[in-house]
Amino acid sequence: MGYDYALVHLQYTIPPAVALTFLYRPLCTSLAIYKVAFLIVIAVISTTPWDSYLIHHKIWTYPPHAILGPTLFSIPAEESFFFVIQTYNTSLLYLLLSTPTFHSIYLCGKKRLRDGRLLWLWAPLGQVFLVGTILAGLSMIVAKGEGLYMGLILAWAGPFILLLWHVRSPPVSTFESNTWRCRTLAYQFILGLPLSSTLLPIAVPTLYLWLVDTWALKRGTWVIESGTKLGLHLWDGLEIDIRQRASYLASIPKTFSYGARIAITEGLSQALARLKQKSRSFYLASGVFQGRLRIDLILLYSFCRVADDLVDNASTVEEARHWVHRLKQFLTISYDRSQRSTRSYIMSVFPESVQSALVFLPTSYLSLPPLYDLLEGFETDLNFSLPNNVFPIHDESALQIYASRVAGTVAESCLELVYHHSLASTSDTYRQEIIQAGGRMGVALQYINIARDIAVDARIGRIYIPTSWLEDEGLAPSDVLKYPKSAKVEALRQRLLDEAMEIYHEAKGAIDRLPLEARGPMKVAVESYVEIGRVLRTRGYKIKAGRATVPKLRRVMVAWKALTE
Numbered sequence: 001m002g003y004d005y006a007l008v009h010l011q012y013t014i015p016p017a018v019a020l021t022f023l024y025r026p027l028c029t030s031l032a033i034y035k036v037a038f039l040i041v042i043a044v045i046s047t048t049p050w051d052s053y054l055i056h057h058k059i060w061t062y063p064p065h066a067i068l069g070p071t072l073f074s075i076p077a078e079e080s081f082f083f084v085i086q087t088y089n090t091s092l093l094y095l096l097l098s099t100p101t102f103h104s105i106y107l108c109g110k111k112r113l114r115d116g117r118l119l120w121l122w123a124p125l126g127q128v129f130l131v132g133t134i135l136a137g138l139s140m141i142v143a144k145g146e147g148l149y150m151g152l153i154l155a156w157a158g159p160f161i162l163l164l165w166h167v168r169s170p171p172v173s174t175f176e177s178n179t180w181r182c183r184t185l186a187y188q189f190i191l192g193l194p195l196s197s198t199l200l201p202i203a204v205p206t207l208y209l210w211l212v213d214t215w216a217l218k219r220g221t222w223v224i225e226s227g228t229k230l231g232l233h234l235w236d237g238l239e240i241d242i243r244q245r246a247s248y249l250a251s252i253p254k255t256f257s258y259g260a261r262i263a264i265t266e267g268l269s270q271a272l273a274r275l276k277q278k279s280r281s282f283y284l285a286s287g288v289f290q291g292r293l294r295i296d297l298i299l300l301y302s303f304c305r306v307a308d309d310l311v312d313n314a315s316t317v318e319e320a321r322h323w324v325h326r327l328k329q330f331l332t333i334s335y336d337r338s339q340r341s342t343r344s345y346i347m348s349v350f351p352e353s354v355q356s357a358l359v360f361l362p363t364s365y366l367s368l369p370p371l372y373d374l375l376e377g378f379e380t381d382l383n384f385s386l387p388n389n390v391f392p393i394h395d396e397s398a399l400q401i402y403a404s405r406v407a408g409t410v411a412e413s414c415l416e417l418v419y420h421h422s423l424a425s426t427s428d429t430y431r432q433e434i435i436q437a438g439g440r441m442g443v444a445l446q447y448i449n450i451a452r453d454i455a456v457d458a459r460i461g462r463i464y465i466p467t468s469w470l471e472d473e474g475l476a477p478s479d480v481l482k483y484p485k486s487a488k489v490e491a492l493r494q495r496l497l498d499e500a501m502e503i504y505h506e507a508k509g510a511i512d513r514l515p516l517e518a519r520g521p522m523k524v525a526v527e528s529y530v531e532i533g534r535v536l537r538t539r540g541y542k543i544k545a546g547r548a549t550v551p552k553l554r555r556v557m558v559a560w561k562a563l564t565e
């Protein structure tokens, strides 16, 4: 009996497991636990017979002075633990590194990789290579010579990788009322994913475990018997052993994410690109939501953004009104379940660049009133151009109504999605209380948005600060339009921020009453935006494209704090 192998774990595999658990803990969901547990079960079941065979045939031995003693099918307990901890570490690293990756957009529809490499060519190439590898492995086993160990590795790992290369998504995936034909092979998905989700989680543990292996082989903690190995060394002390690499590849959950059945790659890609380009706060927050909720929030954002932009970017008020009308018409048709012409209406009336944002709005579980009210809120913006020069936000109550229409409604829709995707059961009254608080939070965020954009809005003739507040400072709307950065306007910005913070503090407790899986991510979404308000309260904040920005590191810290609180 000895402690050598146990020490390998104590020194090299358990510390990274603890560190990765600590890092991943704020992002952990029951889905992630299921994924890791599933992979561990697969790793243990597939490796145990193979390892047991190696030990029985004395290809792989453990000196008795290096192990504690208990065995299962002749495999020392430490080695069985290795299957578990190695898979655990690699899976967690993969999950961490792929947190920002929006897997659904890599599912199908891409015949070419981004850099133009032809994907279809990879299928036969992969097949030939993997089948060749397996055959080579089998022939080395039959020859029973120095290549025996390598042969056993290739013949064992090859079929797993071949299987992964070829897993197919279901032939028909449905999303809402849209049916999309798509058959995806896993290799398309694997090759399409960013390297941070594929190569990195394989390369880092492989290199790390090579180093550990070197150390253990040198100390004699485990031994590969001579006569069964090729004798090739990557560096002094390390046999070429692709076992780790193969098992990492097999342990990466590349294919079966929650959204794996959704073949709306193109629409999702556009929605994600829109979010990434337009809102750094919500883009960061979207990374910590999981599964379908994440997808639907991104789709909701895409719809809101497109609707807002259509109205804001119109060259005349008439054109803007026209878009509001068409958007309302779109909602009416979508929610009139007897009509099946939503898609053709979208295609015939809206520009191609925005069509997918409307097609993929999940109308079957979002209610109509908040979406409709949002469009009514946009109509307020059009009143800035009325000829009588009276500004529509005349007092604080007009401001509140406006903010709850353009942002309270968005909060309501977000929360509808949270509850739709949650298994937690809550009473209607409880839910209504939360949704009401959410609406208030939306108002707070909109106040921050207005406080940030005073100068940007003034350039297009808009002032959202109530006219009555301007009067309190002895200002006329024209003063704000001309000098949006004056000391008096700055005082009004701070007054608006005070209001925003008061509402935020009132409403934020409700986030802790949300279903567990949405709490952390929702805090990240809210806190990332509120941080803009905090920045606006500090002197000498950074301006980018005319707007105050939160530095990247600070945003990440805010997200981390929100998740770990």
Ligand SMILES: CC(C)=CCC/C(C)=C/CC/C(C)=C/CC/C(C)=C/[C@@H]1[C@@H](COP(=O)(O)OP(=O)(O)O)[C@]1(C)CC/C=C(\C)CC/C=C(\C)CCC=C(C)C
Pocket (backbone or CB within 6 Å): 275, 278, 279, 282, 283, 285, 286, 289, 297, 298, 300, 301, 304, 305, 308, 406, 407, 408, 410, 411, 414, 415, 434, 435, 437, 438, 439, 441, 442, 445, 446, 449, 507, 508, 510, 511, 514, 522, 525, 526
């Ligand atoms: C994580 C994720 C992807 C969330 C998506 C949230 C979402 C659907 C946002 C839509 C934003 C949008 C474009 C709305 C149109 C109207 C508008 C402009 C509203 C302002 C947003 C600012 O977005 P952005 O900075 O991109 O816009 P501009 O650059 O100014 O054009 C708003 C400030 C409203 C945002 C309000 C919310 C997202 C609601 C937040 C509240 C909750 C989620 C509820 C919290 C829960 C409780 C229980 C308190």
